[in-house]
Amino acid sequence: MSYKHLFKVLQWGLILFCLGFAIVGGVVAEHALELLQCQPHADPALRSCSWVGNVLGMRLVPFLTAGGVADYPFVLLRNFWALIAVWILALVALRSAERNAASAAAAAPGSSPPAHPGVTSADVARWAARAGFWGLLLGLAGFCIAFGTPILGNQVAREVLGALGCSPGTFDPFSSPCMAAPGFWTHRLALYVIPLAGPLLAPLWLVMAFWDVLIVWMLLTAAAYFVQNHLARQRPGR
Numbered sequence: 001m002s003y004k005h006l007f008k009v010l011q012w013g014l015i016l017f018c019l020g021f022a023i024v025g026g027v028v029a030e031h032a033l034e035l036l037q038c039q040p041h042a043d044p045a046l047r048s049c050s051w052v053g054n055v056l057g058m059r060l061v062p063f064l065t066a067g068g069v070a071d072y073p074f075v076l077l078r079n080f081w082a083l084i085a086v087w088i089l090a091l092v093a094l095r096s097a098e099r100n101a102a103s104a105a106a107a108a109p110g111s112s113p114p115a116h117p118g119v120t121s122a123d124v125a126r127w128a129a130r131a132g133f134w135g136l137l138l139g140l141a142g143f144c145i146a147f148g149t150p151i152l153g154n155q156v157a158r159e160v161l162g163a164l165g166c167s168p169g170t171f172d173p174f175s176s177p178c179m180a181a182p183g184f185w186t187h188r189l190a191l192y193v194i195p196l197a198g199p200l201l202a203p204l205w206l207v208m209a210f211w212d213v214l215i216v217w218m219l220l221t222a223a224a225y226f227v228q229n230h231l232a233r234q235r236p237g238r
Contacts, residue, residue, distance in 0.1 A: 003098035007091065014087045018076065021063065025072035029063035032056075093127065122234065129228035136221040143217070144206065147192075153202030157192035160185055 020028050033040075038049035040057025049057055059079040066075045077084075146156045166186060188209035192198045198205070207214070 003094060007094045007098065010087065010091055010094065014084070014091070017087075018084070021076045021080070022073045023069060025063040025075060026066060026068075029060040032060050033064075097123065097127075122231070126228070126231045129224065129231050133221065133224035133228045136217065136224050140214075140217050140221055143210075144214075147210065148203045148206035150202045151199050153205065154192050154199035157189040157198075161189055161193070 036049060036053050036057055038053055038057065040049050040054045040061060062075050062079060063072065066072055145152075147153045191205040191209055192202065
């Protein structure tokens with residue numbers, strides 16, 4: 001498949017996705033939830049979906065309670081802004097790759113440029129490696145900012161606990177039974193809701209609560225960096 005054809009597929013896919021949810025978002029969401037065949041819920045104990053299905057379902061449910069066509073575009077942006085942003089970035093990257101390939105072919109002596117430069121498996125591997133590296137790096141930076149910034153870390157922790165159905169309590173962070181329950185988030189975020197010290201010592205809580213997550217995340221980011229550099233050196237013409 002050529003760059004141009006792949007660009008058209010992604011372009012029309014984005015257009016149809018946005019138009020579908022902006023005009024008949026309630027109908028599309030209802031059919032999508034039927035295909036999932038599960039009940040999404042913010043509380044893990046009450047949901048029947050897998051993790052991925054629950055994430056998708058939680059973004060589809062607001063369309064069912066929206067006020068119609070006037071509200072659908074806003075619900076679409078609020079729930080799928082990240083997906084749309086990644087989709088647009090993919091279109092920009094694909095257009096840039098097409099132009100670079102055409103320029104390189106035209107500059108090569110004694111060769112005629114192809115009508116439509118093709119997308120090879122090596123190109124896809126390089127794009128995936130580059131996207132993986134930048135996704136991990138930006139995700140790590142965003143995670144550290146969200147949970148390592150004083151005051152902000154406390155608010156983010158409370159939002160996460162609220163989404164899990166936990167109430168940290170007004171004074172005693174362990175007053176809620178949910179806070180004492182085992183799980184990935186609850187015992188880590190309990191530090192953030194300690195009165196006075198919780199909001200102010202977010203950088204310390206980030207290291208104490210998520211040191212293992214940070215180490216694994218940094219190792220994955222470093223691995224993605226070396227992989228993308230290795231694939232870049234394998235690029236033809238280098």
